[in-house]
Every structure is written in structure tokens, then in C-alpha cells.
Amino acid sequence: MTTPTIASQTASPVPPAIRRPAGSRWSWSFLIDIAVFLFVLAAIYGVYAVGHTWLGPVPAQVEISQSPRALPLYAFYSLVRLSVAYGLSMLFALAYGYVAARSKQAEIVLIPLLDILQSIPVLSFLPGVMLAMVALFPHSQLGIELGSIILIFTGQVWNIAFSFYSSLKGIPRELREAAIIYRFGRWQRFVELDLPFSTIGLVWNSMMSVAGGWFFLMACEMFVLGNRDFRLPGLGSFLQTAASHGNTRAILWGLAAMVAVIVLLDQLIWRPVIAWADKFKFEQVETAKAATHSLLSLLGRASFVIRLYRLAVRPVIEWITVNLAVGARRAAETFSVPKRQSTRRGLLIVLAAAILAGIGFAVFHAVRELSDLSRADYSDLLRSAGFTLLRVNAALLIGALWTVPVGVAIGSSPRLARIAQPLAQIAASIPATALFPVILLFLIKFRGGLELAALLVMLLGTQWYILFNVIAGAMAIPTDLKEASSIFRFGSWDRWRYLILPGIFPYLVTGMVTASGNAWNASIIAEYFHFQGRIVSTIGLGSAISRASDAGRFDILLASTLIMATIVVLINRLLWRRLYRLASTRFKLET
């Protein structure tokens, strides 16, 4: 056998360094280094501060301040809650999606389960989670904090998990084969194939999840459970307290702080991240206009960041990969394959048996609780469900009615889009639940005011999804079709009927699916509310859930949650999924 003789002894064994712009060594990159350093310092202090409060004892009575001066700290607390919840969601979603995509047996159970878990309203988890957490950590603030974090988590995790799962399923065959033939271990496959391939989906779903987190922050920071009053300092509790006292100035301050935080997050985190994720696009050819972001290129230029990545992150990943590879080889040499499999199978059987036993136990108790409820209770709940169904669909209808013409107008005029889109994005970023107390403040004086307010909140929580999707749809209508309809002199009705409506249909359906799920979730907050020291409520399934959790009636909570989950799943299966299929077959624009 001959060894390759190649004249490249001069080539350096180190990859070429990323070039720094000449001449600016001391200007930008230095400033950025300092900024990053200060940021790290601040982060360390933040961790210390959070740890101090969380591990501290539970104060007898938490007073939520109404002073604007408390806002920076409150915003920080809320942000920490959101970030920890998001971090947990990401970890859980990656594990869930990975197992579902890799194991055929697990997939059969996990994917339908995801569908159901997604349709259970977040706040139905509230009493159980809270009581469990407080029982686990009775003497520190940690229990309540963890409870609130877990609640936010349950609102964020499912769509990320599903996105990861479907990305994994979509990895092209030859890439999978390359990973096998070049003997990638599980870890290497995960960091070099699975994760990068899924990045873009994960980023977009993370943005949606965090937005959903803001939505539930209002409810998760301050609530009553039986005779206990839970309060956590944060933006959500600030707004609720301010609204309760009718303090308009504080409300405006709180809203401004929230919008500021959301806009800052968008500018400092999401936009750079989206630009960065562009490199994970799975395409053969480079597109003409790549997403760029000034902050990203600044960070990319900062020598500190590059050094951190080269010295700390990459070696760790490499160290793990190399060690795992060596370990796997050694394991393959020492253990015989069949033996390992049989112990694994035994373990799996034990695990499955334990899970089944747990499920059986829980179902048994749940059924007992449910059968204790009277027939009148059920008919009450079903009637409530009817009201909420009407409200949700009214909100969807109103949302679609105004967003379709407006969205099409914006989408077909680039000039209008330049002005309207940023405005709409800011408006959409304010969580509907934060606006709710404000709306209520104005409407509560009128008869049926809560009814109207509930509808408005659902509308606020849903219309943006539809609007943004319609805009995207209108932008995607091909120019040649528009020209064809001009040549054939379509009147405006024909234009809508043959071109615009079919063109935006898939986008409209996508928007409505998300909107519908959100409207159901919003009903829990919108139909029942602690306001100015009293409870305002209207009939509905959301109100039934909230009331049951307030009163500690777990049987009713269970029954109403089941009803809501069933309705949402049924509507998804019977209506949205069919429309989706129609959208992806007949109304798909293909060239």
C-alpha cells in the first residue's frame, strides 16, 4: 500500500483566523469587548441578586409597588422568570423531539400526546403545580418562583418540541447516510447534523414561545388559590396591582416598561439570532440577499467573542466528541452487542411498566373525581363551553374580517408595508393580557362591559397572527398571476375570488390555527378577573376553570379542563387539519 505523497508541508495545521477589519483594532472591537465584559459582570451580580431573593424566606405579605422606580427591578425579575422557563422549555423540547423522532415505539405515543398537551390550557396546571412546588419548598420563595416558572414553561414548550421533531424527520436521506457511513456517534450527529438542521425552526418557534410567555406572565405572577394569595414581584403583578387600584399613571408606566423590554429583546436578541441562523439554511446555492444584522457583525468582530468561542466553547464540544468517539470504540471492543441490548430492553420494560402503572393510578383517581360530579355540574360546564365557543369564534371572525382587507392592502403595497409593518409589530408585541386591566378600567362602567372586554382581549390575542400571515400571503402572490388578472380585466370581486382569496388561503389557515388555540387559552384570563378588590366574571368555560382553581374545586377544574382540551383537539382534527390539507394541496402555489 502506498501512502499519499502530497507537497503541502507548508500548509499550516491551524484553520485560517477570522480576519479583523484593518485599522479599527482599537475602536469598535475594543469598545465591544468592554461592553461584553460589563455585561458579564452585571449578569454575575444578577444571578447573585436572584439567588438571594429566591432562597430567602417567604414574606408574610408581599406588597407590589406602584412606583415607576420599582420597574427596572421588576422587569428584571420577570425577565429572569421568562428566561429560566424558556431554557427549561428548550432542554425539554430537545429531549422530547429527539426521542420521538428516533424511536418508532416512542413516536406512536409521544406525537398524539403532544397534540393533547398543547391543547390543555396552561392555567389549568396552575393549582396543581403551585401546591406541589410550595409543598416542596415550604420555607423559601423558591417554591412560588418555580411554580410560576413551570407554568410559563408549559405554555412555551410544545411548539418547540414539535418543531424539533419535524425538523429531525425532514433531514434528507443522503445527509443521514453520510453521518452513518462516516461513523458519527450520537453526540457528533446531534451537534453537527440534528441541531444545525433544526436551528431555523427552533429560532422561530422560540420567538413565538417567548411571546406566549409574556402573555401568561400576567396570570402567573399574581393569583389567588383557595385562601392563599400568591404574589411575585414582576411586571405582570405590577400591572395587575396598578389596574386594581385604578392607578392610570402606574398602568401607563408599566405598559411602557413592558414594551421597552420587548422591543429591546427583539433588537438585541432575536434579530441578531435570526441573522445568525441564516447560516443553517439548508440550501445548495447562496441567495442574493442574505439576512444581516449590524449587531451580529459587531459581535462577530469583537475579538473577545471570537476568543471565547475558540478557547472555551469549541474545545469543550470537540473534547466531548473525541472522548465519546474513543469511548464508543472501546465499548464496542469490550462488550458484546447482544448483551447490552438485552439489559437495555429489560430496563425499557421496567420503565414502561412503571409509567403505565402511574397512568393507571392517575386515571383511576381522575375517573373517581369526575364521577362524583353531579349531572347539573356537567350541564353547567357544557353550557359554559358553548358560550366560550361562541366568543372564540366571534373573535376569530372579527379578526379575520378586518385583517384580511388590511393585510392584503399592506402586503400588496411595498410603500405601505414599510410604514405599517413595524407599527403592527410593536402593537402585536404587547401581550393582550397586559392590556386587559386597562380595557376593563374603561369598560367596567358599562353594562355588559366585561363581556365586551373579554371579546376584545381574545381579539387582541389573536388578530396579529392572522394579520401577519395575511400580509405574508399577499406578498407571496406571484406577479405573473397579478398581471394575468389585469390583462383579463378582472373586476375587483373576481380578483378577490380567483386570485387574492385562494392566494392567501394557506396563510390565512396557518394564522387562524394558531389564533384559535390562543383564543381558547385567553378565555381563562378574560372571563374571570380580580379587579379593584372584587371578582368580575362572565359565563364561560374559561371562567369556570378560573373559578374552580380559585375555590380549590379540583373535580370541576379537572372536568372543565378535559372539556376544553377535547373541544380544542376536536376542532383541530375536524376543521383545521382538513383546511390545512386543502391549503397544502389545492391552494399551494407551485412553480
Added chain:
Amino acid sequence: MSTPSTLSDSAGAEPIIEARKLEKFYPQPDGGRIQVIAATDLAVYPGQIIAMLGASGCGKSTLLRMLTGLSPASAGSVFWHGAPVGDGSPNVSIVFQSFALFPWLTVLENVEAPLEARGMVPIERHKRALRIIDAVGLDGFESAYPKELSGGMKQRVGVARALVVEPEVLFMDEPFSALDVLTAETLRGELLELWLEHKIPTRAIFIVTHNIEEAVVLADRIVVLGRNPAHIHADFAVNIPHPRDRKSSGFIELVDEIYRVLTRPDHEHGAAPPKTAVPGKQVPHKAIMLPHTRPGGMAGLLEILIDQGGRADLHKLADELSLEVDALLPTVDTAVLLGMLRLEEGGASITPEGQAYAEADIQARKAIFRKAALANVPLLAQMHNALKAKSNRTLSDEFFRDLLDEHFSEDESRRQLETAIQWGRYAEIFDYDAATGKLTLTEA
């Protein structure tokens, strides 16, 4: 001029890979099976470039994946140096048609990835990767991402990644078909240079292709695969010295010979040749794989045949139409399956049905097609009967997909059904509503 590393007479050498009675089939519930690859014996000897030639979809890629251990065999076994392929992984690499590079890794990282998987330390890895990157002519592009590169450069990365692990056998799955003609020719030349000048320690190259000239340019041995099911149809040793001149008489003769073999109904396999012309009748219970064509193309082919007096050599026909054999054969298959064309030594001749079909007008054509399809295509006949049996004359496509799933892989059954629906709609056997997935019997 020399004939380096050719061991055409390989009787003495130990094979690196040996496939014995290797088969791929999809078992059916009634005990029968859809045979994709017939029991095949094949040995790869050191010092050779073997080219496996055949029409696309004939099972070449499946065979390659079974030899590398990527895909399990239904029966038979693959031996590497006498040991079954399942025990320990053989040292192989594959160069893929779609390149299969990781777009988020730079050229260098892509090439290093297989070494990382083997647990090699960074310094050693960089050194090896840079050496091979230099050897394939990619130096200067180490820090580029694949999407910044042209197709030819991308495949160079694919080759570098494959060679960096110093594979004993290098597998290439249609490595140059996604490239333009000139780039493909350049890359072939570079590959030959690496191989002939022993710049790589690889002991054998196994290349799958549907391009006859490519096979003749590169290979020391050409294995021609026949179809339905795939089997070894012919095995040529190529003794033309390198560099090979495409204009030389030896080269042209060999290309012509392979063309004849590819388009000839095979004698050595199955029953007597005339019978294979009507496979539907030959084995009544066998589910036949439909060639994935649209019925529209067949009329054009038949018309051209009539213009040439009802008979033509297929390789000449392909040449005139400047089609690759790959593009022509499925249409020929369709016509043969429907009994409109008969294959004979080196060529095809039109049958009376085919004549009638080609000369008819649009409506009459459909009637003839319908008759031929119901008589010769069991799947369509089966669908027709099932729809007739239903009182509302309607069935869901999922019903048929489930039926097919028992015979084919998931992907294949989807494609089979798509093709069947195309044919059935054209023949006006049934209507199909894509939105609801409902098939409805067409009222006569």
C-alpha cells in the same frame, strides 16, 4: 502508456468484498414477494475501478447501500475479507450524488468531521484534512461554506471528505450526475489522476452510474445491471489503456456493445425472450412495478418508430434524440408493458396495437390505452374492479395505498400509486380529486 492496477484476471487475488446470493425484496402477505434485486453474486477485487451501470431506479443504489452495510439485505450476505459485514464496520466512504455536505460546516470542518468521529486529536486532524484538501485542489477554500462553492467544488469537498479516512474501498453513487458536462469531465480526470498515480491508499473504487461513457472512461470492469428485478446482466473487463481516447475505435465499439446489452431483453435471466415482452401474462399473480412515466410520452416514441419503418435500434434512437439511456428506457418500458412495443436484439419494433395507438386521434388513443392498461396492468385492473364493486363507485386513495404498502416500501408505494393514478386518469378508468383523495369510477 500502461495499464496500472488493472487486475482483469482477478482469479488469483483475494476479493475485498464478496456478495453471496444478495437479495432485496418486499415480502407480500400472500407469501409471494416483490423482488427488487435478484440473488446476486458480486466480488470487488483490489486494484480495480468497478463501474455499475444501469437505468435509474433499477436498484443500483440499493445494491451499493447493501454492499456498504448501510441497508440490510433481505437474503444472502456481504463479506468483507471473509467476515460478514454486520460484525465491525468496514472502512468505506461514499461520495453522494447530492454531495451531502453539511452546509453549516466550513470545507475544513466538513472534511475533518469523519476524523473527529474516529476520535482523532485536532492537530493530527487538521494536518490530514489540509493534505487531502490540497490534493483535490481545494486549497484556499478551507474556510468557505459549501453554499459559496460551485457544484464541482462541492463535489471536490465530497471526495476529500471521503478520502480523508483513507477508505479501503471508495463508493461513489452517481457522483458526477449533478454536475454540468465540462465540470464532470474535469472531475473524472482528477479522480483518475489520484488513482493511477497512487496518490491515495484506496484499494478499489466502486462507482454507480447511468452514463455509459463515464463507465468506459473510468472503469477497469463494468457490471451491467438488468431490470425487474435487478440482476447482473453482463460483466465486461475494460482493457483500454489510460488515458482513454473517446474517439478511438476500441472505445466506441465498447460503448456500442454496452448500449446493445442495456437495451436487449436478457437471455440469461428468466424464461425465453419472447415471453418477457408481455410480463403481465407471464406471471399472473406477480404485482408489477410500474415505470414512473406519464403516458403522454409514449405516443411520441411510437410516432418516431413509425417514421423509421416500425423498428429502430434503441441506442441510435437515444443518440438522435440526444437522450441518455436513462431517460428513454422508462418510456420504452411503459410501451412494452402495455404491449405496444416488442424488444428484440438491440432494438424495438412496434406491435399492431402500438401502430393503432400512434395513428389514432386523441379520443381513440384513450380508448386503446384503456383497453391495454386494463389487460396488462394488474394494479389498474384491480383498482377498476374494486371501484366497480362499490355501490357509490368511490374509494379513497388511502385504501389503495394501504394495499400497496403491503408490497412496497412506503416511498415506492406512494410513487406507484401516483403513477397508477396518472395512467388511470388518462385512460379514463377513474377520476381523482386530489383535495379529498377520492377515486371515482368514470361513467362510460
